[in-house]
Amino acid sequence: MTNTVATNETILVVGAGISGLTAALESAECGKNVVLIEKNPSVGGRVSQLYKYFPKLCRPSCGLEINLRRLKANPRIKLLTMAEVTGIEGEPGDYRVAVQLQPRYVNENCTACGACAEAVTAEIDDPYNYQLKQIKAAYLPHNMAYPQRYVIDPSILGTEDAEKAKAACRYGAIDLDMQPQSIEIQAGAIIWATGWKPYDAAKIQPYGYDRFANVITSVEFERMMDPFGPTGGKLLRPSDGREAKNVAFIQCAGSRDRNHLTHCSRICCMASLKQATYIGEQYGDDSDARASIYYIDIRVIDRFEDFYEQVRADERVHFIKSKVANITEDRANGDVILHGVDTEGYHRYDNPHELCVLAIGMEPSVDASQINGGVASDASGFIAAGESTGAIFGAGCATNALDVNRAVQSATAASLRAIQVVNQVARAEA
């Protein structure tokens, strides 16, 4: 695992979400050697946490499966999971990158049989489900996880649980003595695809994400639809586990706001329109089912406009042109009450809803100022698109708030730029 052979003709891809996977695959399929590193125990990133894509409403598992097949079939890609960059030295065509590998405590012998998880009793919050669910401390990150290998959470090391897991494994796959390792990887060019994270909703004080159980974020709502998710595929609200039929969506939660993120996160309008269709999917013609979208303006362009028109035609979906001023809670029944004034007529409203979903903004997982002492970036900390610092190229949501389609385009562009650098190195050495 650690004897990764890399040269200055290698392309290092940091992050194995949809952008990093794409950049690695496209580079490797052009004949370049690639080292792909991922912080988490499995690849796929936030796309693997989606229930459906917009606008076609198909399952991301399908696209992920295709990409995994390409990945498994390509000998030019070396994948390192649970790995993080700790430092970069050198220059274009000759980088030496320090990488820290965290121990998984499970080696390549693992067959993902699950005996260790059955043996272990301790539970941890499930990061794949945004901490909404408890899973065993010996776990497979999710059903489609690749590598298809269990992880032992370090919290049970030295406890009886760890020994139980080891004893349960019939393949000798559990190695509790694994240690963190520091390795150095040589690379000619680096593609930085560390993606995005949801903005901290608790910072939007008037919406009470930290105070009201039934105010959740869009990424959490997405997990509820997964049949294997925290609610078994039902829209159960956190306060009392009742089905939520009257659901509000608040757009620009953290985005386009000088108190939070100044940029437009771009995906949230389509994401909420998509999530509004989940209401119909769950409840059919139930007359109580309704989605209310509170917006400043709906930003759907090009072909997305058709999707918007479709959702608009659904009489279960209501549009209120207003940024909600604040939320209060009805203590008697746990409903949330949204307060504000609408822009179309300046009517004051105090609307009760069973569940409120904040269409949360995107911010870069890693601020551009933290990469190799700072790379060219915009005001929000995204890597500046079109500019580069040496041969470190941003891809996907590390460069901007992008949907999956545009992230993939951005990754292909980054791949081409990295290929040009390593081609120059190859010519110089020939």
Place this chain on the structure above:
Amino acid sequence: MNTLNTAMVEKYRNDFLKEVEENVEEGHWVKMCMQCGVCSGSCPFGPDWEHPPQEIFMMIRAGKRDEVLATESMWMCTSCYNCIVRCPRELPITHIMHGLANYAHRLGLAPKMNPTRRFAKIFWNNIAKTGRVNEMALSLKLYFMDGFASGVKKSLAMAGVGLGMLKTKRLNPFTLFRHKGVEKPKQLQAMLKKAKEIEDRRKGLAS
């Protein structure tokens, strides 16, 4: 009609937004409003406003000069700053509201009987005279601003509070006759006059 008002109507014709930008304190922010409505929804007195701030901004841009300058709405602002804190574009909404109220007052278009406007005048005349507020005179003037009968009624209603303050030495009735202001009130008045001249010159309001 106020001559300043006539001059301004003539100067700006159909461009009320420009008039606001050039003459109202912080008025240049008005065009930045994106009509999200957070200010109106956040205003504790919001339900009592004829036109909430968001609507006032739109009315300014729509050139509704007479309606905006004559409305009581911006006089309702209590400077709680909720709107400024929440505005996603950081518009100084409170200051714009006061700026609009002040401008309407200068033009003679502000609602004559608006209690906030009348209180502001009483307060200003009181403090500008000696440099310190004469609280006794201020409260009496305020209570009696609608005539003798209602003044007596209001004073009686507050008598309990007044006596309590008297007992705890928070109120001295003699200050009505002998009020200690700043050392040189004449100089203060000269400064205020000069400041007004400078402001008027800068805003082109000198008449």
